[in-house]
Amino acid sequence: MTLLLRLSSDTAADRVVPPSGYTARLTGFTAAAMAFLAVFAVALSLASGRLADRWQSSLAQTATIRISAPAEQMTAQTEAVLAVLRTTPGVASARVMDDAEQRALLEPWFGPDLPVEALPLPRLVEITEDSAGFDAAGLRMRLAGEAPGAVLDDHTRWREPLVAAADRLRMLGLTAVLVIAGATAAMITLAANASLAANAQVIRVLRLVGARDTYIARAFVRRFTRRALAGAAAGTAAGMLAIALLPEADAAGAFLTGLSFRGAGWLWPLTIPPLAAIVAFAATRAAAFRVLRGLM
């Protein structure tokens, strides 16, 4: 907040350093380009985060066991399956679905009047895993021995590596944001150093008439902070516009359209310009004081 206040009040202090259109344009352009990239990095990070969350919750700890057996063996095999599950590590609970639930599952396909009792439907057992999860291969072998009609269906597990990949993508997005911030700091430091070197005589005169280091540094810091803020604002606007204009694709392109910001997610890129200003402020200040301390 103080940063913004200090920036807004334009004083004569800024005039003591001669304007230099060249470094000004370079700094603004750098900040704009970096902000543009940062918007995409943030979007990537948010989108892969959403993807990871969705996949994670859909495979959340459930699997089913399907028991197909002649009617007279059904009860015995169901009991056997439940007995196996009770002694399987990683299984939090197991529950036999009743007819009503099964009917509800089938209704979308067969309509409401399905005579469930009359059909040779498999019995379904819903397993809830604990956080550790169970060993699917071991469970299959034991089921084969105890209840030959039982089939373990853990089809959602194939998504596990995808969740890991999406998580990794989210981390990569965040890392990219940090790398962009670092690169911005480095480039603004270079520009500030060039500006300080070009204005050595100005700095000397200011020191001679009694200016303190903070006064001299502020003249440079304000200028670079303001340029970075303006450049980053333009770059961010361009990046957000580009993302807003991504074409609406159908389900096949779900991941691509998923890159767009959702709801409050649109607020995240708005933090980029102030962050760029803070980076520029810190980088220029450090560069200025380093140069000034080297003078008498």
Added chain:
Amino acid sequence: MIELAKVAHGYGGGDLFAEVSLTLSPGAFFFLTGPSGAGKTTFLKLCYGELMPSRGDVNIFGSSLRRMSRDDIALARRRIGIVHQDCQFLDHLPVSENVALPLAVAGRTPQDVGADIGELLAWVGLAEQAAALPPSLSGGERQRAALARAIITAPDVILADEPTGNLDWEMSLRLLTLLVELNRMGKTVLIATHDLALIRTAKAQVPARVLRISGGNVQLAGADL
């Protein structure tokens, strides 16, 4: 005010001068002479802390230069008006802003201190040049602007390095009269100059002492000059 204690200074090679002890007390009026390259400018730089002496110490307004922070030195310089031999302006700002610069860096305006830039510039004969940029000024105009800047803060000490080097005699006398007036108000004045006529004229008006740098010493010159 400013006190040099056994100061010696040289730039890498031998000492320009050594064992210099001198007190610039309030109300003192000094001239500093010596051949070109003797170290007059160097001596002044030691007095306002642009150079750290090779040996010895300089006491500025009660603080040891060796122990002063960069901010301390900046604040001390606000109490010292300096006319640099090479003037030292900000070339992108007009003369009037250059003259007001010592106030600006201290966060003050001419109104704050009751100074009138226009009047001051008129007094040094630069009323017309107020809006001009320093590089367009003649040598003498630059020196007059430098003098105006040196006195705008009503400093306790005035250090002037060849302030009349490019001035005609009439302007030199005006400048001297001003410095003598300021000295009578209690300001300490030190003028480095080659101009013996100026020194003689001054001695007729104030009890000025003349320091001569020669042969590695800074000595009070006799009445002969």
